[in-house]
Amino acid sequence: MSNLDALEAEFGREKKDETRVTAANADSDSFEYNEGADQSKNLDLGGGSGQTTKDHGKYGSGWGSNYGSSSGVPHIPAYEEPKVDLKDWYDDKLRPYLTVRSVISYVHSLFPFLNxxxxxxxxxxxxxxxxxxxxxxxxxxxxxxxxxxxxxxxxxxxxxxxxxxxxxxxxxxxxxxxxxxxxxxxxxxxxxxxxxxxxxxxxxxxxxxxxxxxxxxxxxxxxxxxxxxxxxxxxxxxxxxxxxxxxxxxxxxxxxxxxxxxxxxxxxxxxxxxxxxxxxxxxxxxxxxxxxxxxxxxxxxxxxxxxxxxxxxxxxxxxxxxxxxxxxxxxxxxxxxxxxxxxxxxxxxxxxxxxxxxxxxxxxxxxxxxxxxxxxxxxxxxxxxxxxxxxxxxxxxxxxxxxxxxxxxxxxxxxxxxxxxxxxxxxxxxxxxxxxxxxxxxxxxxxxxxxxxxxxxxxxxxxxxxxxxxxxxxxxxxxxxxSAFRFIPKxxxxxxxxxxxxxxxxxxxxxxxxxxxxxxxxxxxxxxxxxxxxxxxxxxxxxxxxxxxxxxxxxVAFPSGQFLGRVDVAEVINPVITGGDHGDSNEGQLNSDGSVIGSYSDVWPEYKLKGQTDIETAAPIIGEELKRTATLAPRTGSSVKFHTKWVPFDQYNREVNPGVIVRPPPPGVIVFRPSESWTYINCSRQYNAIFDEVTRLTRRGRLYLPNSGNKRWNDPGEWTPPTFYKKLFKNKRSGGANASGYGAHDDGNEAVVVRDDRPVLRVIAFDWSQVAQADATGLQTLVDLRKAVNQYADRQVEFHFSGIISPWIKRGLINVGFGTVNAEYSDESLLAGHASYHVLKASPLTASDPVDDTESRQNAIYSASGTNNPFFHLEMPDFAQWDLAHESL
Incomplete structure (x- = not known):
């Protein structure tokens, strides 16, 4: 066996185990996916309307049989989100100021006393x-x-x-x-x-x-x-x-x-x-x-x-x-x-x-x-x-x-x-x-x-x-x-x-x-x-x-962008806070008649101090530290639902209690939140920060050989030990990984291979809830980042975006190829992508304001964003639902 065969046998096996999405027929109205017993089922995004999407994707087990699907695959109505154009910009930014009424209002505003x-x-x-x-x-x-x-x-x-x-x-x-x-x-x-x-x-x-x-x-x-x-x-x-x-x-x-x-x-x-x-x-x-x-x-x-x-x-x-x-x-x-x-x-x-x-x-x-x-x-x-x-x-x-x-x-x-x-x-x-x-x-x-x-x-x-x-x-x-001013002393x-x-x-x-x-x-x-x-x-x-x-x-030029991890969050209404820094103090708790022990009434309205909330089943989830410091008194019939919240790892910018351990994303996933707009003045710095994090947490999709023709002087790849180290590595076949996480491996033919146990990069997710604008230079930097990480991972890396606040930012991202699987990597030999959507329920606003059944079905399900762009999300996805673990072996 040659050295190349040994490396492919050692490091290429994840390509044999990956879930494949067949994209041979890109123009078909449905697609197949290999997911156990459901591999022959089609994912209908048309909701019975006959409209489907051409984007490829797969779902993890988190969807179950929701939204009227009897086959285990969720169905949601197709919704193709339109792009904004110059007419929209004119109607939104200029037209309101060019009417006769706006001119009169402007002239009137010059003399505020008229009001x-x-x-x-x-x-x-x-x-x-x-x-x-x-x-x-x-x-x-x-x-x-x-x-x-x-x-x-x-x-x-x-x-x-x-x-x-x-x-x-x-x-x-x-x-x-x-x-x-x-x-x-x-x-x-x-x-x-x-x-x-x-x-x-x-x-x-x-x-x-x-x-x-x-x-x-x-x-x-x-x-x-x-x-x-x-x-x-x-x-x-x-x-x-x-x-x-x-x-x-x-x-x-x-x-x-x-x-x-x-x-x-x-x-x-x-x-x-x-x-x-x-x-x-x-x-x-x-x-x-x-x-x-x-x-x-x-x-x-x-x-x-x-x-x-x-x-x-x-x-x-x-x-x-x-x-x-x-x-x-x-x-x-x-x-x-x-x-x-x-x-x-x-x-x-x-x-x-x-x-x-x-x-x-x-x-x-x-x-x-x-x-x-x-x-x-x-x-x-x-x-x-x-x-x-x-x-x-x-x-x-x-x-x-x-x-x-x-x-x-x-x-x-x-x-x-x-x-x-x-x-x-x-x-x-x-x-x-x-x-x-x-x-x-x-x-x-x-x-x-x-x-x-x-x-x-x-x-x-x-x-x-x-x-x-x-x-x-x-x-x-x-x-x-x-006349009197003349005698004023200076x-x-x-x-x-x-x-x-x-x-x-x-x-x-x-x-x-x-x-x-x-x-x-x-x-x-x-x-x-x-x-x-x-x-x-x-x-x-x-x-x-x-x-x-x-x-x-x-x-602006040196933004404090943050890499995010996961915590489980639930909202608890009117809890009784006990323990913590106050020991066994009863201050702020409630008596049996609903009266307050202590002085919390100065801070909380009285009507909010009438009940108690329980979190009986939450202790194993939120950890023993929270259970010890903030025990909540039980109340019959209460329910607490936890959901995933993405928060920074950085202790200095901590958004949650320091006692809570922030879990990293699933293997192969990196989540990043910029703190400023993505523009020419800071995009290069953010590019470097992200790519450095990629190389720190993930390994290459393909290892460069010392004498391979694709090895570049400025990107030589991982270090391969010289020949005189072979005997040392052979004696320490399972011996200790070095500081970079590498271990030694001998393929039996005296070919020494350095083992890297880090996952391959799969997803880079951006929380753009704080990005107010993105210019051409910033978008080109994103394109360069996508190309660099694709080469590093030897596959298409999915770029997911959530919380985009400007339609012009979304338009720019779509125009440079983001939002769905890139056509350059859409062949069946590479990963096609995870089609993840957030859905909204059309429920009544209030009990006295019901939805008209003749116009819209109550509790109907709608896609929050366009199904033509499955990589744009209303909020950050819960990547744990995607079952990415087996892909990172």
């Missing part, structure tokens, strides 16, 4: 007026302070605040957000103004207000365009931790920049450089402190003391000494509105003191705000000098990102807290329209303010219309109070800024929460803060963007 304005009532009006006036009192000093950050005269902050609050009311989907100047956007505006002015000579007609208004024009156009095109999802590419990181860094930047003005020597420190440099220079010039520090440090201390007393100390005192509910309510209202007006009160008092010490002097002893024009004297159509927009363009990306991200983050946060839905696309339209219209009033970029929005929410604002009343307050201040404004910006810092609870929930998010937060402090806010923003996109690409 609620006809419901407006007196109660809403009262709440909006109170909230609007309260926010307006805060908005006036804040807008002038933030204009100081933006290196602009104070009146431009007032212009931005009143027009922003008013215009936003007509486009908003958030009732709480207040649009206007904010600290971070003001800081970014200052950087843009500084960078652009450096490109012009000192005597140029281009000024800071012109640059700021031009920036608002460009930001408004971009925001409006993104909103109209419904591209708001792009904002979601940057995570919340990234936003929190650069806002915390920006807050530190702003505070560091305001300290020199607080101390009276702001002209000695360059506050437009990196934050750490500003802090160093500020400390160096502490000996240059002036009288301004009294108008800065004292108000700052008062503001924090005022906030602490109104938020913490005052309510505790009222709770301790007040016994009447009405009195407590009145005091809470007093504390709330006192806190809301603290900025205005502090500025009024400091302004009065500054007026007293400087109105009779030619030179004021402290730095004052200066003259503020009364009315809207600087308002008008802006003039854009030639080339200005091109010079602003390099600074535009960071400005747009700050403008949009801060607003969207704030609006969504208050929407979650107050239980209403914010539409990001419409918010982009709102912020774009606000800034575009603001250019006619020489406003600089405005966006949502966290502190003012929180104040509106606490005032129980009812609608976005409150912005009209806030804007009216600012207009009154512009026309009536500008140090006091710096104190107001520092006090307001300190709320932007992420608390230590938030930072620790990032670390506990997601360490990569914690790293992003910390690094963004450091870059913002030691470099610039722009670099912090760009890093946050790049990190967010990189994390997204990492998750």
């Amino acid at each position: 609620w304005i006809h419901h407006y009532n007196v109660r809403w009006l009262y709440q909006d007026v109170v909230a609007g006036i309260t926010v307006g009192c805060v908005l006036v000093p804040q807008s002038m302070s933030y204009a100081q950050i933006a290196l602009l005269p104070p009146q431009f902050g007032l212009y931005s605040s009143f027009i922003g609050a008013m215009i936003y009311s007509f486009f908003a989907t958030s009732k709480d957000v207040c649009i206007g100047p904010v600290a971070v956007m003001s800081l970014q505006t200052a950087k843009v103004v500084t960078a652009v002015l450096a490109k012009y000579p000192q005597d140029s007609e281009v000024t800071g207000p012109i640059i700021a208004t031009a920036l608002a024009l460009l930001c408004g156009i971009i925001a409006l365009g993104l909103g109209v095109l419904r591209l708001g999802f792009l904002v979601e590419l940057i995570s919340t931790t990234a936003v929190g990181g650069f806002m915390t860094g920006s807050a530190l930047n702003i505070i560091a920049g305001q300290v020199p003005a607080l101390m009276g020597y702001n002209k000695l420190v360059n506050t437009r450089t990196s934050t750490y440099k500003v802090i160093i220079e500020t400390l160096k010039h502490l000996p240059n402190t002036k009288l301004d520090a009294a108008f800065g440090l004292v108000p700052l201390f008062i503001l924090y003391l005022w906030k602490w007393f109104c938020n913490t100390a005052g309510p505790k005192l009222v709770e301790r000494y007040s016994r009447r509910q009405r009195t407590s309510t009145i005091w809470r209202a007093v504390f709330f509105y006192s806190q809301a007006l603290r900025n205005a009160v502090v500025i009024i008092v400091c302004t009065a003191i500054a007026w007293g010490i400087s109105h009779n002097k030619k030179t004021a002893p402290i730095s004052l705000l200066g003259k503020v024009p009364s009315g809207l004297k600087d308002v008008g159509v802006m003039k854009v000098p030639e080339g200005l927009l091109a010079k602003i363009a390099p600074e535009l990306p960071a400005s747009v990102i700050v403008l949009l991200l801060e607003h969207i983050a704030i609006s969504k946060a208050f929407g979650r807290v107050n239980d209403y839905r914010v539409v990001p696309d419409q918010e982009l339209i709102a912020i774009g329209a606000t800034n575009l219209i603001g250019t006619f009033f020489n406003a600089y970029p405005a966006t949502g303010s966290f502190s003012r929005s929180a104040l509106k929410a606490k005032c129980n604002v009812s609608t976005p219309l409150s912005g009209l009343f806030s804007g009216a307050c600012v207009l009154i201040a512009i026309y009536c109070l500008t 140090a006091t404004l710096s104190a107001v800024i520092i006090h307001a910006v300190s709320d932007l810092f992420a608390s230590y609870q938030t930072t620790w929460g990032f670390f506990r929930t997601s360490p990569p998010d914690f790293v992003c937060f910390i690094v963004t803060v450091f870059i913002t402090v030691f470099s610039s806010i722009e670099n912090g923003i760009y890093f946050a963007m790049c990190w967010s996109v990189a994390v997204l690409l990492w998750k």
